[in-house]
Amino acid sequence: MKEVLHFGAGNIGRGFIGALFSESGYHVTFVDIADEIIQQLNEQKSYQVKLATSTQESTAISNVSGLNNLKQADEVVEAITGAEFLTTAIGPTILPRIAPLIARGLTKRVEQSDAKLYIIACENQIGATDILKQHIVEHLSEDTKQKMEGKIYFFNSAVDRIVPIQENKGSLDVLVEPYYEWVVETTETLPSITGMKIVAELAPYIERKLFTVNTGHAVIAYLGYLAGKSTIDKTLADESIETQVRQTLNETGDYLVHQYRLNHEEHLAYIQKIIERFKNPYLHDGVTRVARAPIRKLGPEDRLVRPAVEAHKAGLAYTNLAKAIAAALLFNFEEDEEAIKLQAMIQEKGVATVLQEISGLEENGEITREVIKHYEALKN
Numbered sequence: 001m002k003e004v005l006h007f008g009a010g011n012i013g014r015g016f017i018g019a020l021f022s023e024s025g026y027h028v029t030f031v032d033i034a035d036e037i038i039q040q041l042n043e044q045k046s047y048q049v050k051l052a053t054s055t056q057e058s059t060a061i062s063n064v065s066g067l068n069n070l071k072q073a074d075e076v077v078e079a080i081t082g083a084e085f086l087t088t089a090i091g092p093t094i095l096p097r098i099a100p101l102i103a104r105g106l107t108k109r110v111e112q113s114d115a116k117l118y119i120i121a122c123e124n125q126i127g128a129t130d131i132l133k134q135h136i137v138e139h140l141s142e143d144t145k146q147k148m149e150g151k152i153y154f155f156n157s158a159v160d161r162i163v164p165i166q167e168n169k170g171s172l173d174v175l176v177e178p179y180y181e182w183v184v185e186t187t188e189t190l191p192s193i194t195g196m197k198i199v200a201e202l203a204p205y206i207e208r209k210l211f212t213v214n215t216g217h218a219v220i221a222y223l224g225y226l227a228g229k230s231t232i233d234k235t236l237a238d239e240s241i242e243t244q245v246r247q248t249l250n251e252t253g254d255y256l257v258h259q260y261r262l263n264h265e266e267h268l269a270y271i272q273k274i275i276e277r278f279k280n281p282y283l284h285d286g287v288t289r290v291a292r293a294p295i296r297k298l299g300p301e302d303r304l305v306r307p308a309v310e311a312h313k314a315g316l317a318y319t320n321l322a323k324a325i326a327a328a329l330l331f332n333f334e335e336d337e338e339a340i341k342l343q344a345m346i347q348e349k350g351v352a353t354v355l356q357e358i359s360g361l362e363e364n365g366e367i368t369r370e371v372i373k374h375y376e377a378l379k380n
């Protein structure tokens with residue numbers, strides 16, 4: 001049986017990418033540091049993916065097992081030598097931590113096999129696989145790098161499926177929204193994987209997704225948090241917030257239409273479809289999950305700052321994006337490490353310096369001034 005090694009047995013790992021490979025006839029070995037999940041995968045060898053609908057249709061996902069990369073590094077290396085795909089869904093900031101082990105696996109693999117291995121990071125981050133590759137390459141000899149030519153491939157991808165934090169502690173089953181899209185950038189001919197869409201140029205896909213799904217979600221989450229709401233659907237029930245989301249997505253939409261020559265009407269229909277997905281009442285998707293890691297989300301290439309910068313450069317409106325950035329700066333959820341760090345930074349240095357440090361925005365630039373205007377208004 002063909003093998004895929006997937007790093008991150010969490011929501012997207014089990015509920016999306018691992019499930020698609022299993023449905024495509026692969027054995028999926030999940031790699032994770034969460035011992036309980038790994039043990040359960042090895043005992044049960046299957047789990048259910050349930051759709052967030054009124055009837056909760058479910059699919060059994062079988063041919064799965066697990067390895068703990070902290071305790072079973074040698075087994076992970078061995079598994080890399082025999083896999084056809086290596087995928088990740090662990091969070092962009094974790095990629096450097098798994099790179100040394102993947103490098104060990106690749107070093108061994110190219111000595112004993114000419115078979116092709118496709119590596120795809122499935123994270124909410126532009127160029128996530130390129131980032132992973134850079135970290136892996138730091139741990140490779142020149143000889144291994146040469147031997148990888150024509151055998152080891154790295155493809156960027158965009159992943160879109162809302163998988164909330166699961167409310168079934170102790171179970172491997174995963175509740176997911178029915179919709180999904182997985183787009184992989186390559187001109188190679190790949191083995192056929194259910195649900196994997198191949199494109200020659202990913203930029204329009206990942207930017208359209210990141211600056212619509214993730215920007216919209218972030219606006220709801222940060223405004224919802226400030227309004228004391230618990231979930232995304234409950235926040236969107238507030239008409240003023242729904243209006244704010246639409247206005248923000250019109251700004252990112254104007255940039256996307258301008259940049260990628262998208263059809264304006266079709267893009268408006270895409271925005272509408274995304275907003276309907278956010279309203280799913282069966283997901284119970286918490287605002288603090290979607291708002292998580294605000295420093296990452298305020299990064300220069302991420303869902304709020306990049307579209308604002310690009311809109312500014314193109315002479316387009318960005319005031320609603322500036323408001324979303326301001327709301328993110330006010331996310332002071334005490335169970336989120338990055339939120340705590342962000343608040344401490346703001347207290348110590350002030351908003352303008354923080355925006356320069358984490359978002360790459362000029363301290364006295366127009367965008368920063370616009371953000372500060374909204375920040376002061378929201379704070380009061």
Ligand SMILES: NC(=O)C1=CN([C@@H]2O[C@H](COP(=O)(O)OP(=O)(O)OC[C@H]3O[C@@H](n4cnc5c(N)ncnc54)[C@H](O)[C@@H]3O)[C@@H](O)[C@H]2O)C=CC1
Nearest residue numbers: 008009010011012032033089090091092123124161162163
């Ligand atoms: N949940 C969602 O709806 C979506 C998430 N994404 C992206 O997918 C990625 C994963 O997100 P989720 O599945 O929601 O997160 P998650 O927290 O459910 O899963 C992450 C998994 O990675 C594991 N992990 C952490 N550090 C590790 C390490 N050093 N080695 C091995 N495993 C490690 C964790 O134990 C956890 O099981 C993120 O980049 C996220 O932005 C993308 C689209 C949708």
Ligand SMILES: O=P(O)(O)OC[C@H]1O[C@](O)(CO)[C@@H](O)[C@@H]1O
Nearest residue numbers: 124160161162213214217290292
């Ligand atoms: O997973 P991240 O990057 O922390 O952000 C949460 C976002 O990602 C998703 O999990 C899926 O795209 C969305 O639910 C949300 O927009």
